[in-house]
Amino acid sequence: xxxxxxxxxxxxxxxxxxxxxxxxxxxxxxxxxxxxxxxxxxxxxxxxxxxxxxxxxxxxxxxxxxxxxxxxxxxxxxxxxxxxxxxxxxxxxxxxxxxxxxxxxxxxxxxxxxxxxxxxxxxxxxxxxxxxxxxxxxxxxxxxxxxxxxxxxxxxxxxxxxxxxxxxxxxxxxxxxxxxxxxxxxxxxxxxxxxxxxxxxxxxxxxxxxxxxxxxxxxxxxxxxxxxxxxxxxxxxxxxxxxxxxxxxxxxxxxxxxxxxxxxxxxx
Numbered sequence: 001x002x003x004x005x006x007x008x009x010x011x012x013x014x015x016x017x018x019x020x021x022x023x024x025x026x027x028x029x030x031x032x033x034x035x036x037x038x039x040x041x042x043x044x045x046x047x048x049x050x051x052x053x054x055x056x057x058x059x060x061x062x063x064x065x066x067x068x069x070x071x072x073x074x075x076x077x078x079x080x081x082x083x084x085x086x087x088x089x090x091x092x093x094x095x096x097x098x099x100x101x102x103x104x105x106x107x108x109x110x111x112x113x114x115x116x117x118x119x120x121x122x123x124x125x126x127x128x129x130x131x132x133x134x135x136x137x138x139x140x141x142x143x144x145x146x147x148x149x150x151x152x153x154x155x156x157x158x159x160x161x162x163x164x165x166x167x168x169x170x171x172x173x174x175x176x177x178x179x180x181x182x183x184x185x186x187x188x189x190x191x192x193x194x195x196x197x198x199x200x201x202x203x204x205x206x207x208x209x210x211x212x213x214x215x216x217x218x219x220x221x222x223x224x225x226x227x228x229x230x231x232x233x234x235x236x237x238x239x240x241x242x243x244x245x246x247x248x249x250x251x252x253x254x255x256x257x258x259x260x261x262x263x264x265x266x267x268x
Contacts, residue, residue: 021069023147036075036151039067040203043103043155048210066141066154074105074151074201081105081201086180088126089202100205103155104139106181107199111146118184119143119152121200123159126176140184149198 019042021027021035046065074081080089104121111117120140125132139159141152181200 018065019067022144022150023070025070025148027070032069032071035067035069036077036153039153040075040077040103043067043153044205044213047100047103047155047157047205048213064139064141064154064156064159066152068141068143068150068152070148071151072107072149072198074107074199075153078103078105078201078203080203081199083199085182085197085200086178087200087202088176088178089204091175091177100207101155101157101159102179103153103203103205104179104181105199105201105203106152106183106197108143108146108150108152108183109196109198110148111143111150111183112185113145116186117143117145120182120184122180122182124178124180126178128174131178 019035019039027035043065080087102123106119106121108119118140120138123137123139137159139154139156141154143150143152179200179202181197183197
């Protein structure tokens with residue numbers, strides 16, 4: 001109820017920072033694909049919007065940007081992913097560009113009920129095959145009870161800044177980053193072996209991709225506007241036809257009513 005009392009701009013900003021569909025098990029495949037696609041665009045956009053001030057001021061996003069929804073597989077756009085709880089990225093062959101950060105992804109099994117549930121990742125630099133404990137960072141997001149497998153996607157500006165600082169401090173050509181994902185519940189920071197990380201992945205963001213990304217956003221916006229104009233034109237044409245009766249089919253299941261506006265919501 002409280003969310004509807006927010007101002008329009010504030011509501012829009014909250015949706016951009018946090019989109020959670022926890023235990024929404026009746027979402028159809030089309031809606032889940034839309035959520036996954038939107039998370040990619042939205043998180044990259046938020047990261048790039050803060051690119052000009054990253055590391056130059058005390059202005060932060062106020063915490064990780066996260067998207068959570070039911071599912072057993074991470075999005076296809078996570079090219080670096082594995083069916084394990086950890087993954088290593090080799091930076092020796094990475095593109096010569098300014099590093100902006102990583103988008104994290106973890107597929108988490110059913111999570112027990114607790115007021116202090118977290119899903120996170122420990123990040124370590126490996127230089128010449130040796131883990132450098134002084135150049136580590138960690139990130140986490142809070143969750144509720146999961147009644148089934150869930151996909152957790154997030155971007156943590158502060159964690160990415162610390163990781164980037166460690167990368168800049170080392171001039172070695174043989175450098176890797178180890179990502180160890182975990183689920184945690186309770187007051188202790190012990191990784192829980194009984195809460196499975198079924199899949200994990202990381203997606204690097206570089207500043208060299210910025211202009212291409214912005215052009216793609218503009219193109220998609222233009223195509224969406226053209227499609228909306230086409231739909232409006234067809235609606236007017238139908239309305240002007242004499243003796244034309246239009247019957248709108250009703251959804252066969254009551255829960256479908258709750259998902260019909262999902263695409264409009266996540267495209268705010």
